[in-house]
Amino acid sequence: MAPPVSLRWPAGGATRVPYRVFSDPAIYQMEQEKIFRGPIWHYLCLAVEVKNPGDIRTTWIGDTPIIVTRDENGELHGMVNRCAHKGALVCLKDHDNKKSLTCVYHAWNYRLDGRLRGVAFQKGVKGKGGMPEDFDVSKHRLQPIRVSVMAGIVFGTFQDETPPLEEFLGDRITAFLKRNMDHPLKILGTHSQMIHNNWKLYAENVRDSYHATLLHTFYTTFKVNRLDMDGGIILSEKKWHHISYSKRATLDTAAEYQSAEVHSAKYSSELDGPQLLQAWDGFDDQITHSIQTIFPTLVSQLTLNSLAVRFVVPRGVDKTELFWIFLGYETDTPEQEKMRVMQANLTGAAGLVALEDGCINSFVQRGTRGSDDKASFIEMGGRLAESNESSRATEAAVRGFWHGYQTIMGFHE
DSSP states (O other): OOOOOOOOOOTTGGGOOBGGGGTOHHHHHHHIIIIISSSOOEEEEEGGGGOSTTEEEEEEETTEEEEEEEOTTSOEEEEESOOTTTOOOSOOSSEEEOSSEEOTTTOOEEOTTSBEEEOTTTTOBTTBSOSOTTOOGGGOBOOEEEEEEETTEEEEESOTTSOOHHHHHOHHHHHHHHHHHSSOEEEEEEEEEEESSOHHHHHHHTTOHHHHHHHOHHHHHTTSSOTTSEEEEEEOTTSSSEEEEEEGGGOOOSHHHHHTTOGGGGSOOOOSOGGGGOOOOOSTTOOOEEEEEETTTEEEEEETTEEEEEEEEEOSTTOEEEEEEEEEETTOOHHHHHHHHHHGGGTSTTSSHHHHHHHHHHHHHHHHTTOTTOBOOOOTTOSSOOOBSSOOOOOHHHHHHHHHHHHHHTOOO
């Protein structure tokens, strides 16, 4: 275990974030213990990725490699991807289907629940060598973790004391996650990108409704998501998770953007392919754009009819891998699926959000380097972390993230 880090949080709590947390390797290691291997539920994969007996999906919790399997009885299991013999990775593919798990190094073989089945040459060769007489196969297995499924998402935690998943999420967060995700899901496409910044900068970014229509000019230009639409911010009871939503049909005026001289409002809104912005009403609440975050690393998004999950994996103190999975429902018509695929281009690899967020977060990483004694100023919309269902011109959800971070890490003013 890494020694505790001495850090006094600046006065102001969640409205002041010391830049040191983005660049200190000791803090990064402390996060692995307290957050990623602590009493927190983490995104592992989608249940549809391990729907058949023998299905295997490799993933991560922080920097720890994880295996998710479905056994021959249909039960889901999670375990650390580390052989009980010498610590090698056991599963090397992102996806696979096998009747058992075998480490390529010395051929130790495990059941799909992680229990050791057998060891090559356990009795030696021709009566010589082999394991000691008291070697007990039942005492060696892949390290298990707890798993729980919610709305088609498989979550995992290392700790027995982690509260039940619905309690961890809270009622409103659970309900909205089910709204978007509790359907027969179909994966339409995936991609990942390396972003050159600390993972917490991305966690901030996806909670920041303030920047969304300023940095992402197409949101405003093409009236996909604007602050002058009806919408709001919902924080969970613990403040760690959030929902930001807007309703395109309620756009009333462009005056606010014009008076603020927002550059995106000055652009022409003509689009050569207007069908990109056409959408059907998938829900009866009029919400056409939503970003939902689950502390610490998961995002569920709906942009018009484009449904996706994003999750980040820390790859070092100043490097993060961002994964996108674009989704539809098994009940979609061919025309609806085509629309979802087309609209994935608004935010995915061919669009702008992935590019712009990766770029701006690296600007913050570079700008804060060497300024450990300085801190962010996060007071848009006030100083509290609380829901606001009348405005999204706020950093309340960002403050909610840092409230949770301080609580878990034990950093006090």
